[in-house]
Amino acid sequence: MxxxxxxxxxxxxxxxxxxxxxxxxxxxxxxxxxxxxxxxxxxxxxxxxxxxxxxxxxxxxxxxxxxxxxxxxxxxxxxxxxxxxxxxxxxxxxxxxxxxxxxxxxxxxxxxxxxxxxxxxxxxxxxxxGEISAFALTEPDVGSDPAKMTTTATLTPDGKHYILNGKKLWCTNGVIADILVVMAQTAAKVEKGREKKQISAFILETKGAEGFKVLHRCKFMGLNGIQNGLLEFKNVKIPRENLLGQEGKGLKLALSTLNQGRLSLPASAVGWVRKCLTWSREWGNERVQWGAPIGQHEAGSSKLASIAADLYAVDAMTTLASLWVDHKKRDIRLEAAMCKLFGSVKSHEAAELALQLRGGRGYETSASLKARGEKGIPVERVVRDSRINQIIEGTTEVMGLFISREALDRHLQIAGDVINPKAPIGKKLSGLVRSIGFYSLWYPRQWISFPVWFRFWGMGKLGCHFRYLHCTSKRLARTTFHLMALNGPGLERKQIQLMRLVWIATELFAMGAAIGRATAGKKFGENGSEAVMLADSFCQEARIRIRQHFQGIYCNSDSVKRKLGLQVLKGQQKWLESSF
Ligand SMILES: Cc1cc2nc3c(=O)[nH]c(=O)nc-3n(C[C@H](O)[C@H](O)[C@H](O)COP(=O)(O)OP(=O)(O)OC[C@H]3O[C@@H](n4cnc5c(N)ncnc54)[C@H](O)[C@@H]3O)c2cc1C
Structure with missing residues (x-):
């Protein structure tokens, strides 16, 4: 806003x-x-x-x-x-x-x-x-849209058990888990004459559970050590007291669990990016080509700078959100989603940069490097292991939709009835009065940035970035409003535009966290001027990316790409797939 x-x-x-x-x-x-x-x-x-x-x-x-x-x-x-x-x-x-x-x-x-x-x-x-547990939500036909799950849990006539039937896919730890939390459909409820699907969550002890079977252990491009499986439930009996939460609240439980857990992925990412930074620094000094260490060639030093600055920002965002959880001061759903989105993309980029900097050795396995007498730096493994974070616990696209919905929510509460063509005229009129009341004050304020020009001067370089953060947040707010006014409810389907808004907001949060952390650097035992350098470099890069996203909003090839994508989908461009 x-x-x-x-x-x-x-x-x-x-x-x-x-x-x-x-x-x-x-x-x-x-x-x-x-x-x-x-x-x-x-x-x-x-x-x-x-x-x-x-x-x-x-x-x-x-x-x-x-x-x-x-x-x-x-x-x-x-x-x-x-x-x-x-x-x-x-x-x-x-x-x-x-x-x-x-x-x-x-x-x-x-x-x-x-x-x-x-x-x-x-x-x-x-x-x-240490009894190992797992979370079983995804099914072969149901990934990002878990509400459509088909696994069922039917209450027995005596009301003492639920009978579970279905399959769950890609359940991490599922192959070795002692205890699962499983989401399944229970009896539908009739509300206002309409049947409403109910999803509930259950605790299932796998040991001795008749009808429970691990059908397959899945293998992936990375994370070779994880025990991830396709699980089958055939008339598995679950005692009624193992219903977790209320019947019908299972999807809410699953989504709340994912919200809570979301900071784990960027936190893990910080770990491997620190390693990438060490390996890149060492190789950047050690490897000499064309008369200079490769880290001193501009292409090399820029990679080192990107890894370091992005690491600093992802660490700052994740630490900030984690501390907010501990201090119980705010609802961090949105920030956690941004940490997950940003951390997943940036940590994989960092691994890729480290791989590129190590050249052929980056692509070679650590075992092979060791076998011929070199240090076994496992960058290729980290590239394989780090890719998954953009898919699990909400794909990057789904995180984007989640964040954009949260961003549009306030506008929809105020003006939703006005832009909804199906809203009755009475609702439209009251919505219009409400909207005029709100936007006549809110909208002009999104153009007034000058008071912030007089603030944050004591913060040096970072003060300039912080002023930018204020002004750009207003620009983002008014651009979101313009897009809503222009597209109405159709904006929800303009995913590329929404993603631009989401990336701008996420970059701004990352900037804010990096600036906040660098300003408070001493509290963390960080060397002040070095931390400022990291935050400054990150902010400069983030501002360039933000500018590109804003430019993309009004000057883009979205419609031609949409047309071409749909043509490809229909098979009209199938001739391109053949070499003959
Ligand atoms: C290694 C690994 C571990 C996993 N661990 C678990 C686990 O422990 N428990 C569990 O329940 N699940 C787990 N999963 C499943 C994981 O959460 C899903 O893979 C993920 O939710 C995406 O679902 P999907 O793969 O079916 O992709 P789909 O939902 O089929 O999506 C495919 C593509 O379409 C995009 N897409 C989908 N919907 C939309 C939309 N509305 N708009 C725009 N784009 C869209 C997605 O972003 C994606 O790029 C795991 C998966 C893997 C690979």
Whole structure:
């Protein structure tokens, strides 16, 4: 809506010192276990995380990092949890996914949010001790649109059990899980004479569950160590008391779980990008071509700068959102979605840049490098492992739609009836009065930026970026309004335009977080001028990208691309597919 919450960004919160100390002590122990038991290269080659490694992680409490102490967990904060994932992912991404699928989206999260005291007492201690859990939502025919799921759970006539039937695909940890949270359709409800589909969530213990079968362990381009499967449920009996939350609230539970878990992916990403930065710096100095270290050629130094600046921004956004979770000050759904969107794209870009900088060695496997006597830097594995974050827990496109809906929501509340051609005339008129009342004050304000010119001068270079953030937020707000007025409800289908708005908003949030963190740099023990350099470089790049997105809104090839895309879909351009 054009408003920047300067206070929230510039007063970058600090982690409680006791919490930090506790977290750091845990990270030291975690690193020890990883060094001792987790060989990422062997896991990539064999596709198995060794049982001894999983046992050691269980003993350490790594499966119950966020589970409250009263239930046998470590009861750590969101920030400490994110740092644990970061450290694990820097060492082995598959192992980070094992921990994350269990406690970012697995049973502990919905159980904490929606479980009864009895369910919590029964399951949380077991989950904290390391009984592995998984989240089963996706089905072969249902991915981004889970509301259309076909797995069913039918209540038995005596009302004591549900009978589960269906299949779930790509369930991470599903192959080895002891306990699943499964979403399924329960009996439809009739509301106002119309049948309404009901989705409910269940806790399912897999051990001894008759009719439960792992049909296939899926293999992917990366993350070779994850135990991800196609699961089948054939008349599986679930006791009624294992219904999680209320009947019919299963989709809400699933989406809330994904919202809660969303910060895990960018946090893990920070881990592997730190590694990419180290490898790139070292190779940038070591490798000499054309008489100079490759990092000193401009093409090389610009890669190092991009990796470093983007890392700084993704880390700042994720830390900020995590601290907001811990301080319980705000609803961070939107920020978490932006961290996920931005972190997934930027971390994969960073891995690609590191690969390019290492040239042929970037493309060579670490085992092959070692076999011929070189350091086994696994950049190619990180490129393979990092790609998935743009697909899981909401694809980049679906995150974009989610963020844009949140952005349009306020406008739709005010002016939705006016632009809705199906709204009755009475509603249109009252909507019009409401809209005139609101927009006559709000809209002119989106053109007035000059008061901000007199602010933030004490912040040096970053002050200039912060003023830009204020002015551009207003520009974004009025552009969103213009597009709504121009397209009406049809704007929802203009996905490329919406994505431009989403990227501008996300870049602005990233800028705000980076500036906030650099301004508060000393609190984090960072060297002030270096942190300012990182934030400044990131902001300059972000501003260039933002300018391109704005230009794209009014000058683009969207309609011709749409036409061509539909032609391709129909097969009109099929001749192009053949070499003969
Ligand atoms: C390694 C891995 C681990 C996974 N772990 C789990 C897990 O633990 N639990 C679980 O339940 N699921 C899991 N999944 C499933 C994952 O969440 C889905 O793959 C994801 O939600 C996307 O669904 P889909 O693959 O069916 O793609 P689809 O939904 O078929 O989408 C295909 C493409 O179309 C785009 N698209 C879809 N709808 C729209 C739209 N309305 N507008 C514009 N574009 C659209 C998507 O962005 C995507 O690019 C996992 C998947 C993988 C590969």
């Amino acid at each position: 054009g408003k920047v919450q300067s206070h929230a960004l510039l007063n970058f919160p600090v982690q409680d010192p006791t919490d930090k100390k506790e977290g750091e002590a845990f990270l030291v122990k975690l690193q020890k276990v990883l060094d001792q038991h987790i060989d990422a290269e062997a896991i990539d080659l064999t596709g198995e995380i060794p049982a001894a490694g999983i046992e050691a992680l269980k003993k350490l409490g790594a499966f119950g990092i966020k589970i409250p102490k009263e239930y046998g967990g470590l009861g750590m904060s969101q920030v400490n949890y994110c740092r644990a994932l970061e450290v694990t992912a820097a060492h082995c991404v598959s192992t980070a996914v094992l921990l994350s699928a269990h406690q970012s989206i697995g049973v502990p999260v919905p159980l904490k949010m929606f479980g009864t005291p009895e369910q919590k007492k029964k399951y949380l201690p077991r989950l904290a001790a």
